[in-house]
Amino acid sequence: MDRVRRSYGTAVHRPPVSRNHIPHQNTSFDHDSGLVYSEVEVSGSGSHNSWIFDYKTPSIVRARPRLPTATGARPLAHMALIKLGIESQNLTVEALQNLPWSIGERIWQQITDKYVNMRPRSPVCTLTPFSHAESFYIWRTFAIAFGSDFGHSGNRYMLDLRTPSLPLIEYYKGINSGKSDWLTCLRVSPKQITVPELVSISTINNLTVLDLSDGQLYIENRESTFDARIMRSWSELADAGRAFQSLRVLMLGWQEKIDTWIFDMLDGFPHLSIVLFTDCRWIHHKNHKDWEDDAWKHGWNIMPSKRGTKHLRSLLDDKAFYPASISNLHYESTRMAADAAQEPVKSIPDRPLLECWLGTPRPWRHVIDEFPGTRTVYLQKQLRPKVGGGITRPVLSDTPAVKREPSSPNTSQAKRPQGSISSKRRVAKHSAASLLAEMS
Template identity: 25%
Template sequence: MQYDRESGQVYTQEVIRVAPSSRRLKGFAWVHDSPLLPAGWEAYSPVGAHSLKHMAMRAVLSDQRTLSTAHFKGVPWSIARYLWECVCRSKRTSLYLWKIFATAYPAEFNQISHRYLLKPSSKKMAVTNYLKLLSSASVDWTAVVSLSVELFEPHEFLEVANVRNLIGLEIRTQPKRTEFGYEATVSVSDRVIKGWSEQALTGQAFEHLQILVLRLQTGLTEHMFAYLNAFPTLNAFLMQGCPRLYSKEAREMAEKHGWVPFVVHYSDHSLYKIIENMDSELESQTQDCRLMCIDSLPVVDFSLYCRNLRSLHSEEQILFRRKYRATDHLSLQEKKAQKTHNGSDIAPSQPDSKQNKRVVKESCKKDMKGLLDQFKYDSP
């Protein structure tokens, strides 16, 4: 705190960087968005000069890369709302600025811009970079993510765990047309689900994941249900077009681990809409059985699919709802390993030292006798 002797006021002084760093100038945040106002946008007024408020607005929004959450510290919501309305009017909304407002004004901004839809027409950078754009370690907003398996590099599947604010995840495959019809060529496997569950057990990943949707994943088996209980908040698992998960064995395995199957008829176009429909259908149930209300925080609705997705209308959808939480398979393995480890810490029983000495002594006597006998027969 500083004191001004002339005015008698106490104040604080803070320097905020205005010029964007080189990382922001060329960062992946602007692959699909533009940080600049359109050239000449509202530069001139049809009647007289623009107000000082309008000119200040154009100066602030001229380059969004210069802005950060710190710039809005102490700025009234009424001014921030005016800036956002101007951005919308100029058609220069960006995920970057949306996240700043969602962090600085969580309750107020959620009322006017609850959902940010990010739906690129094509992949222009690595999936890992898209996931970084969505992530919020402090959960200032949530994320609903839908991706095609074909867009992943093998090492990128585990990167999904870095989206700490993830509440909904959909993975699907785009089948290719062959002479025998459509066939899924790539798929996630039980190993991927196991990898995610291991990350969830650390307490540093998937803390808020509530619904998992897997479509056309031919590599999954009924054994995947053994790993789902590692996700602490997962309450719903929707499956469609996964051949081995329709079997009797799969349903028995699901029920064994606390999941109850239902046949549903949701549209396969939007995971966000599925979550909304689930909440509206389950309003009469207890809060523990429902998904978290998706309206409670701002949400980024991100989807990146391969083009020309085949309709899955003919494929039956099975929704597995969590009835109770069974002990997950990995936790049992850890307990067994810990028990074995503790058992190995006990000092092994020591053999009788006298018995060892006696055996060694007798052996030495026998060897010496044989040696003397050899000299006896070898002597002339």
């Protein structure tokens, strides 16, 4: 395993160097110039994956404890924890997986508290803050070693790589987990990436939340690479069981090419339960009559404008994590699945959660800062309880069940529930007319 050196005062990252590095030195003589020189060969593991070991990525956001002030010698266990925190980059899955979580939790707490002893020989127990002590490498190691025990929402990790120096496919490999030891929430801007990079998102097996958000002013002159062809290829891969098997939430922001064709292709994603649109030209609440029938036929319930925006605001405005983070939407989809299965949320084991922003996709800050409007559409899949346990695909607790005619078993001919937008308006209009008639 690569060793990473660190400066205790500033947490400066240096590229990993091979532990077994032995410089090879030869002395040579140049007959033309008469100079004697030495040749040194240095072999390293390469720095292309140094971002995985980087300390400068945004760490877990939490309230920092005050500096403890105590005198006297520390307990031996405390000194061992400090040493593990300092040498955390040398920890491996094999070294941790046999430990009980009660001990692993103390080690992780020591790493994230970011306090190390700068004066070990001093009688005063002085601890100094050590910024960004946990790297993505050590978080990933804990996620693999402890699994669902490490899946508490307070242990989420955030990667905000605003200026990627590598092709995005290399970052996809880093945040991907073939065995789904952790789940990934990804936010990218289709205007900033190429078509192959956008298609390759399907290689992320553990993707649970995908946010495709454009809208940055300095890239408005570029055309978005997301269109019906990309969505169709993703839908076919998901329907064949080759990709997007963990995807639960899809967010589409400032996508001008989206139209009613999106609902046909959403059927291919087996576990998709939440779809969000914002500032999409052809899908918003003002023109709901043009698309809500298609949404209902494919099993999607539409939240009213103000209610949906307020509900989304509570999920995006997370004071305990990263500003405008999207990972809470994963927990919302888990709650929906628990409600459909008629089980408590705590009974469903969750996996560690990683959130990654690549480039500068536009965060949905308007949902948090502005008054609820008609620009954001919140759709939820009709999840119905399965007889005998489990969940079947295509319910909101406040939505009436679908009523079908005996001769029409298809959902495409199902009647829209009375709680939909158009039904509410027709009922209100009819009631007003009846009232005027009675008054006359």
